[in-house]
Amino acid sequence: MAPTRRQCAGPLGWLIAVLLLPALASCRSAGPVAQERPLVITTFTVLADMARHVAGDHLRVESITKLGAEIHGYEPTPSDLRRVEGAALVLENGLNLERWSDRFLAGMPKLKRVTLTAGITPLPITEDAYRGKPNPHAWMSPRLAEIYVENIRQAFSQLDPANADDYRRRAEAYRGQLRLLDQDLRRELATIPASKRLLASCEGAFSYLAHDYGLDEAYLWPVNSESQVTPQRMARLIATVRRRQVPAVFCESTVSDKVQRQVAEETGARFGGVFYVDSLSTPQGEAPTLLKLQRHNVRTLIQGLKGGS
Secondary structure, eight states: OOOOTTTTOOHHHHHHHHHHHHHHHHHHHHHHHHTTSOEEEESSHHHHHHHHHHHTTSSEEEESSOTTOOOTTOOOOHHHHHHHHTOSEEEEOOTTTTHHHHHHTTTOTTSOEEETTTTOOOOBOOSGGGTTOBOOOGGGSHHHHHHHHHHHHHHHHHHOGGGHHHHHHHHHHHHHHHHHHHHHHHHHHTTSOGGGOEEEEEESOOHHHHHHHTOEEEEEESSGGGOOOOHHHHHHHHHHHHHHTOSEEEEETTSOOHHHHHHHHHHTOEEEEEEOOSSOOOTTSSOSSHHHHHHHHHHHHHHHHTTOO
16 A cells, blocks of 8 residues: 555654744745734825825835725724724824714824824815814815825834835825826816806815815815705705806715706706715726826816816
8 A cells, every 4th residue: 555645754754844944934924024014094095095105115004994985974893993903003184074083093092193184274164054164175285285295204204214215205206296286287277268167066075176276166065974965055056057157067976966966957057077085996997096086087177167078
């Protein structure tokens, strides 16, 4: 009968096995070691994209919310809590955007949290119910996004001083891309006739973009966490679109566009398409990064307001 594999393991076999143990241990530990980079958690996907541009390969960056999630009223899950417990740093937008994160992180007082809008003078929401409260969507301004990047760089340099020079180089390169984006958007939006320079959306998420590029803004609700379309809000938007004879209205990817399509029917405008604001798209989608998100939004706006397809 042929010897079995177990029977063949004589003294020489055991010696070879012992000699190979260090190499095998090294192979087994390669995976976990690669995963020992400090973990940085962001509250939503747009911030994660910005942070990854600065982090390079030195840090792991993950978003609590998933692609396509509505972030204003997000409800964290137990798996979110487990992930955050292993984080070295949490990056937040601030300006009352992630009110859920205060409750979520209340049990981890030692966890380092960085507010990326620090140093930004917020634009106030002008609707009576929210008058004086800050509009949280400052990342929609390429110029203000540079402040986000600088705050990320500082946070990463404090977390990992050994790679501070690389964080500085990467942040400067990314700021250069944002400056180029600003120039491109300014040139493209300048082609919209003055009479049509109204951005009519579901959420009032474009105040910073409108402020930077000389657009007027109208919307159905100020923030998605309060996405209730009252008769007064709807009537006000309909009246504005009719008065300005704006050819197109729009909505955001994380909310239903049903009511905005009703506005289009009432006014004779057409539904011009979907904007991305609070979440990136999938990698195969139209807005997988902040830079592509901005270019998609402006292209969609121009096509709608100029009557393009």
